[in-house]
Amino acid sequence: MEKVRDMAPGQERMTSDQEFPLGLTFDDVLLVPRRSGATSRRQIDTASRLTRQIEMAIPIVSANMDAVTESEIAIAVARVGGIGIIHRFLSIERQVAEVRRVKRAESVVLARPYTFGPERTVREALEFMEEHGSAGLLIVDAGGELLGLVTARDVVFEDDLDRPLTAVMTPRERLVTASPGITQEEARQVLHRHRVEKLPLVNGEGRLAGLITSRDILNRMKYPNATKDGEGRLRVGAAVGIRGDYLERAAALVEEDVDVLVLDVAHGHTEAALQALERLREAHPHTSLVAGNVATAEGTRDLIERGADAVKVGVGPGSTCTTRIVTGAGVPQLTAIIECARVAADRDVPIIADGGIRNSGDLTKALAAGASSTMLGNLLAGTEESPGALIIRNGRQYKAFRGMASLWASARRQALDAPVEDEDLSQIVAEGVEATVPYRGKAVDVLVQLIGGLRSGMSYCGARTIRDMWTQAQFMRVTPAGMKESMPRDVEPA
Ligand code: XMP
Numbered sequence: 001m002e003k004v005r006d007m008a009p010g011q012e013r014m015t016s017d018q019e020f021p022l023g024l025t026f027d028d029v030l031l032v033p034r035r036s037g038a039t040s041r042r043q044i045d046t047a048s049r050l051t052r053q054i055e056m057a058i059p060i061v062s063a064n065m066d067a068v069t070e071s072e073i074a075i076a077v078a079r080v081g082g083i084g085i086i087h088r089f090l091s092i093e094r095q096v097a098e099v100r101r102v103k104r105a106e107s108v109v110l111a112r113p114y115t116f117g118p119e120r121t122v123r124e125a126l127e128f129m130e131e132h133g134s135a136g137l138l139i140v141d142a143g144g145e146l147l148g149l150v151t152a153r154d155v156v157f158e159d160d161l162d163r164p165l166t167a168v169m170t171p172r173e174r175l176v177t178a179s180p181g182i183t184q185e186e187a188r189q190v191l192h193r194h195r196v197e198k199l200p201l202v203n204g205e206g207r208l209a210g211l212i213t214s215r216d217i218l219n220r221m222k223y224p225n226a227t228k229d230g231e232g233r234l235r236v237g238a239a240v241g242i243r244g245d246y247l248e249r250a251a252a253l254v255e256e257d258v259d260v261l262v263l264d265v266a267h268g269h270t271e272a273a274l275q276a277l278e279r280l281r282e283a284h285p286h287t288s289l290v291a292g293n294v295a296t297a298e299g300t301r302d303l304i305e306r307g308a309d310a311v312k313v314g315v316g317p318g319s320t321c322t323t324r325i326v327t328g329a330g331v332p333q334l335t336a337i338i339e340c341a342r343v344a345a346d347r348d349v350p351i352i353a354d355g356g357i358r359n360s361g362d363l364t365k366a367l368a369a370g371a372s373s374t375m376l377g378n379l380l381a382g383t384e385e386s387p388g389a390l391i392i393r394n395g396r397q398y399k400a401f402r403g404m405a406s407l408w409a410s411a412r413r414q415a416l417d418a419p420v421e422d423e424d425l426s427q428i429v430a431e432g433v434e435a436t437v438p439y440r441g442k443a444v445d446v447l448v449q450l451i452g453g454l455r456s457g458m459s460y461c462g463a464r465t466i467r468d469m470w471t472q473a474q475f476m477r478v479t480p481a482g483m484k485e486s487m488p489r490d491v492e493p494a
Contacts, residue, residue: 023332025317026362027483032474034462041455048372048466049350050083051260051288051309054235057081057225058451059367059466061352062443063377064088064239064264066409067388067401071101071236076385076443078102078234080451081225085237085262085375089404089412092249099238099256101133106219108184108232109201113211115140116165118147123161125150136198136213139169144207146172146200177202180209187212229259237290239264241413242276250280260288262312266323266405266431268292269299274306281307293354295331300340300351310350312375313340317356319378320403323431334369334475341370345470360453367454367466368473377401379450382440390439397439403432 007013038044048059060082062069066089074084086098104110115138116125125137129152139148148169158168176194178187180201191199191214201210219226227235237260238253240246250261261280265273268291277291291303292312300311316323316330324330331339333356341351350372357363357374366374381388381401388399402409407430414428440446463469478486 021335023335024477025332025334026356026358026365028332028477029334029365029475030478030482030486031365031368031457031461032476033460034472034474036459036462038459038464041452041459043464044455044458045465046081046451046454046458048367049310050237050352050373051290051350052348053288053309054083054227054260056083056227056373058447059363059371059373059454060447060450061085061237061373061375062380063354063375064237064262065377065381065402065404066090067399068377068381068386070387071098071105072387073380073383073385073443074098074102074236075105075234076383077380077447078227078236079106079219079223080444080447081227082373082447083227083235083237083260085239085260087404088239088241088249088264089409092245092252095238095249096252096256097132099236099253099258102236103233103257104134106216106226106228106232106234108216108220109180109210109212110216111210111231113138113200113208115208116150117142118164118166120165121161122155122158122163122165122168125155125165126161129155137165138200138208138211139165140208146175146177146202146206146208148172149175149198149200151198172206175200178212179203182212184212184217188217191217229257233257235259237262237288240280241265242273246276247279247283250284254284254287258287260290260309262290263292263308266293267315268294268312269296269302274302277303277306277308290352292352294340295336297339297343300343304344304347304349308349310352310372311340311344312352312354313337313371314354314356314375318354318403318432319356319358320401320406320432320435321355322403322433323405326429326431334365337366337369337371341470345370360450360457363450364454364457364461364469365475368457368461368469368475370470372466378437379440379446380443382437383443383446384439384441385443388437391436393436398436399439400434401437402434403430405431406434408434 046058058081062077062084064085064087066087069084077084135152137150148171150169154168177200197214199212203209238258239262240250288309290310291308295315303311317333337353344351352373353366353371354375382399391398410428461473463472
């Protein structure tokens with residue numbers, strides 16, 4: 001019988017004196033202060049790109065984790081200039097509904113406002129408003145002709161839930177309407193003159209052609225840096241996996257005008273992930289595609305060759321990750337970003353630094369290392385808008401947070417990918433933990449602090465833009481003593 005060889009011909013075993021490459025992470029380095037030409041923080045521009053096609057005013061992406069990103073936080077983050085990626089641990093219908101909520105949260109003209117037929121009841125309107133977070137319904141007949149408007153005020157205190165909406169609506173003749181060609185400024189004046197909040201647009205035949213709301217106009221004034229699509233709607237992304245219903249899911253999300261699909265897999269440099277990426281690219285040639293996660297130059301190159309418009313970098317740095325402990329695999333995050341950004345820059349593809357960012361210093365270092373944006377889990381999980389449950393412990397407020405490869409999250413994902421009866425939890429090898437994080441208040445306040453710190457950090461690097469940082473920033477390695485010196489010490493807590 002032929003002897004089984006344990007090494008292929010020409011292959012050599014490693015030796016113990018072999019040189020291993022050095023991997024560095026955020027705490028291993030500091031940014032060297034350099035001469036800055038900026039005289040005010042306002043001259044510093046934090047604009048960047050998420051993908052080849054999508055620009056953002058701030059380089060922040062909220063993570064596709066089930067305790068971090070659903071519609072509420074995606075709206076909050078997009079308003080201040082970043083973007084949220086809706087997680088995929090939901091049925092297709094629910095994930096699509098979350099995307100819809102973001103896309104409908106704001107627009108110049110809402111092209112397809114929610115409508116109900118005249119025969120529908122108060123009960124149905126209340127249920128719909130509750131489910132869709134909507135405060136108004138336009139009543140139209142079968143031919144699309146506008147008959148009236150029902151707002152929450154018309155229905156919340158109604159005793160007879162079976163009344164038809166025609167009995168409670170403001171009828172067409174008492175509504176202020178405009179023609180579809182109205183400009184934004186004219187619409188603002190009409191809303192003000194009549195002291196109304198909704199301006200339905202009606203064409204020459206009396207058919208509904210859109211809706212302008214005072215809330216949209218106010219939001220545009222309040223959030224001038226919001227990340228928006230060509231129709232003035234907030235941008236949003238959504239994650240898909242590489243198995244099961246991922247193609248069907250992606251198609252439904254694209255149908256709902258999702259701005260970017262994120263191929264979400266812990267080890268993105270596998271044949272299965274590359275094939276899934278190729279299929280998504282083929283099926284959606286005009287949709288921005290983010291792929292990951294990888295931590296090497298080869299992984300980045302392979303994803304870009306299969307059609308990624310941005311590459312998500314990070315294997316194991318996340319705050320809830322145990323991948324490196326369970327598998328022994330990973331690359332310290334700063335080195336991973338530098339290596340991946342080097343090959344991505346040649347191909348003009350942005351890098352998203354995903355995981356391990358604990359403060360604005362880490363954020364600045366990740367961008368200086370070559371990332372175009374940063375994905376945040378932990379820092380946003382504690383915000384009011386995150387979907388995690390609020391927990392009170394010893395009088396303090398926390399929010400539930402967990403790794404997406406933690407035991408229960410993995411069980412849920414497996415059930416979604418390939419439903420099985422009587423799942424055996426002992427077969428699941430978890431690579432993440434379940435935890436809580438301190439409650440941090442509104443996302444906008446957390447983001448203001450992070451971006452303020454980033455602006456200062458950019459100024460210390462002598463950079464006015466993120467692109468400048470890639471060439472201007474100088475890292476210095478520090479010892480554990482150097483890092484200890486960076487922390488507050490020898491003082492009592494206030
Ligand atoms: P932070 O540090 O911001 O990181 O909380 C968020 C990123 O962590 C990754 N992630 C995981 N990685 N096991 C892992 O190895 C997990 O269970 C897990 N859950 C999330 C993910 O890339 C996320 O964006």
